[in-house]
Amino acid sequence: MSYLSIQGLHKSYGATSIFSDINCEIAKGEFITLLGPSGCGKSTLLRCIAGLTGVNGGQIRLDGEDLVPVAPQKRGIGMVFQSYALFPNMTVQQNVAFGLRMQKVKGSEAEQRVEEVLELVELNDFANRYPPQLSGGQCQRVALARSLVTRPRLLLLDEPLSALDARIRKHLREQIRNIQQELGLTTIFVTHDQEEALVMSDRIFLMNGGKIVQSGDAETLYTAPADAFAAGFIGNYNLLDADAASRLLLRPINSRVAIRPEAIQIGAQGSIEALVRSHSLLGNVIRYSIEARGVELLVDVLNRSPADLHARGQRINLNIEDNAICEVA
């Protein structure tokens, strides 16, 4: 039995359809990521679930109750925004307590609950600061605490990490995931960053052009892309059309093919002769651009030792295993 169930959800602005006929089922305690390029409708879908944007049709059922006619104040949904949206005129403590004040939770109970969530996001020492005195990461943790203190039935995160620098982003995504699992909180997270999606989620809904293109766990999405868009968006797949694929693999192929760059092996035992065009060092991985039988390929190799490096213009052999070749629509 699903906890959140969305059926036939439709949203348009005038004649422009943002998304239509969205259907999905989410279980209690699941961490779901809506992943997709900007403009694919993922943020609008989130805002519709929160009730901040109206829908043109369809149902959103949370714990059996249809949310569509319910005002956002009464939905019991917490949300964290990319811009933090902290109230600049209130201290951290007052920001977090705001939701309790609206629910008329008073006195020592309110104080204790605020203290608890501030502890959860490790910000007790900052309770009396104002938001402009905090760093971006701290601001977002306050925003998280503020949305958790009312014990929401559903937590929505709208690109909460996009405005932060890389190191803080990594730390905070672990913290968010830990808190989510600790509280068993059903969470929907919106991002355009595939790495975030793969690392954090129980399941990923890949969206494009107002549709859920593919849904599944990280491994499925990464190893078995449903179509050319999925293959192009996740990882750094080599996407070959039928002609190029037939030429490369020396057998007739009548659909597009996606090959992961790390699934191609460079070695003497390979059957495909190729030429190194260029390479770039990504840190632990070296990414080669290689030409084989007139086809351009990206190949990733683990950066084991500098002695293994293949120079530009060097002739090498490639091996592509059959199970690495993924036919896509």
Add this chain to the structure above:
Amino acid sequence: MSHAENRSPLFHQLVVYALMLILLMPLLGTLIYSLSTSWSATILPSGLTFKWYLALWSDARFLSAFGRSLLVCFAALALSLVLILPLLFVVSYHFPKLDAVMNVLILLPFAIPPVVSSVGLMQLFAGGPLPILGTPWILIGCYFTIALPFMYRAISNNLQAINLRDLMDAAHLLGASTWRAAFMVVLPNLRKGLMVSVFLSFSFLFGEFVFANLLVGSRYETLQVYLYNMRNDSGHFTSALVISYFMFVLLMTWAANRLNKDKS
């Protein structure tokens, strides 16, 4: 090049001091004149006295003119706050597209010279359904249009800086109604813009003469009209009036600055 650089600090300071002197000279002259017993054929005044100030501040006509000016200014400012705040909130929250229209609209008071618009206002309100010419009401309405551009600009810049939409969304999801969110979250964050625009408009309106003289004149004598009517009196007396007026506006500006600094 190095020659010029060595000299430049001194040169720059000289320019600034000279400019300050030129700007302060008339004010200083007025100040001394208002404090002197008589100052006509000599280089320096013949004696110093406070009697002009005493005479001014014990003149009932001056005090009531001062009171009327305060009343008209505060009424106009209160009217603009009551109208502009909700208007701006609605425009930026519900109809962001209207902002362009509003920007043109608020520039209109600038586009028409005061003499022209006062003639128009005189014709419009001399009779007809709303014969308020010569009463303070027409001045309040007129001052409202003058304050409008200052207030609108300052508050709208302030609104853009606080990311209104996200703040409102966050407050809504935490259970606040639109009214409560506006009062608890949005209004406190507009304090700075409000303060700046109110004090700016106040010092501007307090010294306004053209509309006050043409639309109302001596029938409801404001401070500037009083000053004008006193022009044939002793120059020492009117100087004391000018300095008093100036000190009052200075005090208001200083207070406004103090209030603004507190928070940041």
